[in-house]
Amino acid sequence: MAKYWYVIHTLTGEEEKVKARLLKQSQFKKLEDKMSQVLIPTEVVSEVKGGKKKISERKFFPGYILVEMELTDEVWYLVKNTTGVTSFVSYGSKPTPLLEEEVASILKHTQERKEKPIPKVVFETGEGVKVTDGPFTNFNGNIEEVNPIKGKVKVSVMIFGRPTPLELEYWQIEKL
Numbered sequence: 001m002a003k004y005w006y007v008i009h010t011l012t013g014e015e016e017k018v019k020a021r022l023l024k025q026s027q028f029k030k031l032e033d034k035m036s037q038v039l040i041p042t043e044v045v046s047e048v049k050g051g052k053k054k055i056s057e058r059k060f061f062p063g064y065i066l067v068e069m070e071l072t073d074e075v076w077y078l079v080k081n082t083t084g085v086t087s088f089v090s091y092g093s094k095p096t097p098l099l100e101e102e103v104a105s106i107l108k109h110t111q112e113r114k115e116k117p118i119p120k121v122v123f124e125t126g127e128g129v130k131v132t133d134g135p136f137t138n139f140n141g142n143i144e145e146v147n148p149i150k151g152k153v154k155v156s157v158m159i160f161g162r163p164t165p166l167e168l169e170y171w172q173i174e175k176l
Contacts, residue, residue, distance in 0.1 A: 001070045004097030007089035012063040015040045018084040025078055034075050037068040041106055043113030128176040
């Protein structure tokens, strides 16, 4: 029987624990040959705080994990009865495997996001923002320029009836 990728719904925040439990149970029940990979799709994000760049990892499908396995009754039972698993993603009562293109796309996305971090918060030119830190706290303005590499934006705020450009860091503003 062939192995396919399946999506398993878990309790949000329990993905790592469920992965560990699945791997441990598959070893204990000697089913490692039927369950080859358990994947939690993540991406690397960057944010700038206080002038320092911080890199962290976040799940891009929170509450879901991917498992490559041969779906026998024994494996289905093991997964279904693992603490933290709520269900298989399926059409009807039978778990539906992912298409090869879907798996390839998810794996590619995961790899790209590990190599090239994306900003945690994305700002766009023309977007309205509120200043949350510094001497211009509580001023509203519009973004004129975005520099994701430095984590800075140029915001135009009205001061004494005149538009004034401010260079601020991402963490000093929030979207309106």
